[in-house]
Amino acid sequence: MDPLKRVTGIVAPLDMANVDTDQVIPKQFLKRIERTGFGEFAFFNWRYLEDGVPNPDFILNQAAYQGASILVSGPNFGSGSSREHAPWALKEYGFMAVIAPSFGDIFRNNCFQNGMAPIILSQAGVDTIMARALRKPGYTLTVDVEGQRVYDDEGFSESFEMEPFRRESLVEGLDEIGRSLQNSDVITEFEEAHPARW
Amino acid sequence: MPETTPRTMFQKIWEQHIVGDEEEGKPALLYIDLHLIHEVTSPQAFEGLRLANRAVRRPDLVVAVADHDVPTTPRDTEVVIEDPIAKQQLETLDANTRDFGIELFDMYSPEQGIVHVIGPEMGVTQPGMTIVCGDSHTATHGAFGALAFGIGTSEIEHVLATQCLMQARPKTMEVRVIGDLQPGVTGKDLILSIIGQIGVAGGVGHVIEYTGQAIRDLSMEARMTVCNMSIEGGARAGMIAPDEKTFDYLRGRKKVPQGDAFDEAVEGWKQFVTDEDAEFDTVVEINAAEIEPRVTWGTNPGQVAGISGNVPHPEDYELPGDQENAARALEYMNLNPGQRITDISVDRVFIGSCTNGRIEDIRAAAAIAKGYKVAPDVRAMIVPGSTPMKKIAEEEGLDQILIEAGFEWRTAGCSMCLGMNPDILTPGERCASTSNRNFEGRQGRGGLTHLVSPEMAAAAAIEGHFVDVRDWEKAED
Numbered sequence: 001m002d003p004l005k006r007v008t009g010i011v012a013p014l015d016m017a018n019v020d021t022d023q024v025i026p027k028q029f030l031k032r033i034e035r036t037g038f039g040e041f042a043f044f045n046w047r048y049l050e051d052g053v054p055n056p057d058f059i060l061n062q063a064a065y066q067g068a069s070i071l072v073s074g075p076n077f078g079s080g081s082s083r084e085h086a087p088w089a090l091k092e093y094g095f096m097a098v099i100a101p102s103f104g105d106i107f108r109n110n111c112f113q114n115g116m117a118p119i120i121l122s123q124a125g126v127d128t129i130m131a132r133a134l135r136k137p138g139y140t141l142t143v144d145v146e147g148q149r150v151y152d153d154e155g156f157s158e159s160f161e162m163e164p165f166r167r168e169s170l171v172e173g174l175d176e177i178g179r180s181l182q183n184s185d186v187i188t189e190f191e192e193a194h195p196a197r198w
Numbered sequence: 199m200p201e202t203t204p205r206t207m208f209q210k211i212w213e214q215h216i217v218g219d220e221e222e223g224k225p226a227l228l229y230i231d232l233h234l235i236h237e238v239t240s241p242q243a244f245e246g247l248r249l250a251n252r253a254v255r256r257p258d259l260v261v262a263v264a265d266h267d268v269p270t271t272p273r274d275t276e277v278v279i280e281d282p283i284a285k286q287q288l289e290t291l292d293a294n295t296r297d298f299g300i301e302l303f304d305m306y307s308p309e310q311g312i313v314h315v316i317g318p319e320m321g322v323t324q325p326g327m328t329i330v331c332g333d334s335h336t337a338t339h340g341a342f343g344a345l346a347f348g349i350g351t352s353e354i355e356h357v358l359a360t361q362c363l364m365q366a367r368p369k370t371m372e373v374r375v376i377g378d379l380q381p382g383v384t385g386k387d388l389i390l391s392i393i394g395q396i397g398v399a400g401g402v403g404h405v406i407e408y409t410g411q412a413i414r415d416l417s418m419e420a421r422m423t424v425c426n427m428s429i430e431g432g433a434r435a436g437m438i439a440p441d442e443k444t445f446d447y448l449r450g451r452k453k454v455p456q457g458d459a460f461d462e463a464v465e466g467w468k469q470f471v472t473d474e475d476a477e478f479d480t481v482v483e484i485n486a487a488e489i490e491p492r493v494t495w496g497t498n499p500g501q502v503a504g505i506s507g508n509v510p511h512p513e514d515y516e517l518p519g520d521q522e523n524a525a526r527a528l529e530y531m532n533l534n535p536g537q538r539i540t541d542i543s544v545d546r547v548f549i550g551s552c553t554n555g556r557i558e559d560i561r562a563a564a565a566i567a568k569g570y571k572v573a574p575d576v577r578a579m580i581v582p583g584s585t586p587m588k589k590i591a592e593e594e595g596l597d598q599i600l601i602e603a604g605f606e607w608r609t610a611g612c613s614m615c616l617g618m619n620p621d622i623l624t625p626g627e628r629c630a631s632t633s634n635r636n637f638e639g640r641q642g643r644g645g646l647t648h649l650v651s652p653e654m655a656a657a658a659a660i661e662g663h664f665v666d667v668r669d670w671e672k673a674e675d
Contacts, residue, residue, distance in 0.1 A: 026639055030238050031281065031283040031287050076399040087350075106429075114352070177360065180359070
């Protein structure tokens with residue numbers, strides 16, 4: 001996985017609470033057997049009208065937010081289904097970081113697995129970023145994963161918490177499975193002491 | 199840690215499954231006893247294994263089933279899957295399980311069904327186990343006193359390769375249910391009330407244990423319904439301590455120990471209860487006696503009202519954010535503030551899913567429907583949670599009661615809970631559904647979903663609108 005130390009980019013504001021993974025990537029796109037090909041379907045039901053034409057009212061379709069690499073949204077972002085297709089879709093669309101006051105647990109885990117940073121900021125911090133991104137087209141922000149801080153060039157700065165091993169995985173681009181496999185002997189010991197139940 | 203420190207059921211199971219040492223501030227390596235997989239979230243995990251030239255460590259601890267994409271039309275002859283991508287996904291599950299030596303229950307298997315229904319049914323779900331599946335409703339298995347939670351595809355790959363997961367220790371929450379549920383009020387109404395109270399993010403970062411006499415009084419099926427929807431309150435896992443009901447449910451099932459070995463296993467399982475004086479990080483109390491049958495009116499399971507109530511006004515909410523959410527949900531759901539819940543009419547009824555597709559649910563629907571007819575403008579379908587359960591229902595004659603009443607009697611699968619197979623709503627169609635999510639477009643783009651119990655769904659099918667099942671008069675024989 002590519003390391004993610006920091007990202008600076010345009011912020012796309014999705015000013016809603018509880019954006020669930022069914023909205024991020026609707027079920028009709030979950031049938032693919034690859035990890036790729038989901039970006040064009042991100043937020044499909046909001047992004048396209050029923051005849052397939054881009055919905056001009058949807059924020060990501062507006063000129064000001066083209067090329068955005070940071071998504072900011074309301075609390076409980078990524079709630080619902082465990083589908084990893086959601087972070088696959090967001091990352092392929094171009095997002096490297098998602099900022100919200102809180103996240104669905106499984107979605108947040110899935111982001112880390114894909115080298116994308118789910119950043120928890122205070123509601124006030126999110127409100128500030130949201131307001132600036134809505135007001136000023138092309139508003140950019142820096143998410144410094146290594147330094148655990150989000151800042152812009154207008155004086156906004158807020159630090160965030162992230163579990164040390166999660167941060168390390170992102171910053172170093174580590175393969176978690178490879179890490180666990182190093183414990184192969186310990187796993188074998190465990191298995192010998194705990195026979196299967198069925 | 200001294201032996202005398204009181205621990206929760208969760209802590210006991212967690213600590214028994216730590217591989218190596220658990221260090222403060224670092225994720226633990228948690229051993230997984232049972233890994234359930236299905237066609238939708240597993241293909242990329244197997245692809246990852248192949249690319250890295252990795253093996254499946256314990257294929258004997260993995261159980262695979264085809265459930266999400268499968269059509270629910272009859273399977274006596276070869277099923278034609280018209281969607282080529284869905285067909286490919288099912289074929290990929292066949293190939294992956296064959297290549298890696300994993301037991302698969304495909305759609306023609308007599309034991310096939312929704313992954314969270316067949317686990318308990320065949321007895322692979324047992325107290326004290328750690329269970330994962332690439333599916334957020336894995337918490338269902340927690341009804342047996344197991345630690346069961348949903349994972350993503352990368353984590354599936356991790357478990358396939360190592361039979362372990364790196365996990366930070368979650369917090370614990372006790373949801374204590376006091377008082378008794380009234381007749382006609384079900385486990386579904388209880389969990390919808392709990393979510394309404396704690397909110398859809400109330401359980402984030404937590405494992406919930408449901409306690410109290412009202413929980414003990416629930417059947418195993420109803421306990422599964424409660425645990426199943428833990429994720430809709432934000433919690434990855436929900437658990438209920440095992441008791442005699444749990445052991446009676448499991449006794450004699452295919453994959454549990456048989457004979458004396460079962461009694462021995464039961465003695466071991468009895469340890470999985472929370473010690474008196476053990477502390478939870480969060481405690482929530484809810485009064486079961488105050489709960490009436492519930493109907494969701496919005497686009498998340500926390501937006502719910504009692505059957506005697508009304509659709510709320512957005513300004514009923516204190517916070518501006520909640521007001522906006524309510525207004526947006528009402529617009530999508532095409533409902534008016536103040537509208538009576540009983541005045542909401544339905545076009546479709548779906549009874550099924552890992553939440554409410556078990557035998558008790560089908561019996562409940564049949565008891566309501568017996569002697570009545572589905573309203574002329576309503577299309578109602580019943581999708582059993584598993585093929586064995588469908589057979590039991592047919593042996594009991596429930597299919598005939600339901601077919602005579604005008605319900606469609608289908609074959610087993612996830613079906614219209616998420617509409618990955620051909621069972622979907624068309625835009626604007628309004629559905630009373632026993633499933634778990636009323637998200638925008640979940641059952642089909644533009645579809646309008648109201649979550650209810652099987653009893654409430656069956657009654658809505660017959661009346662054409664929501665009614666209070668507590669007032670239901672059963673037809674004369």
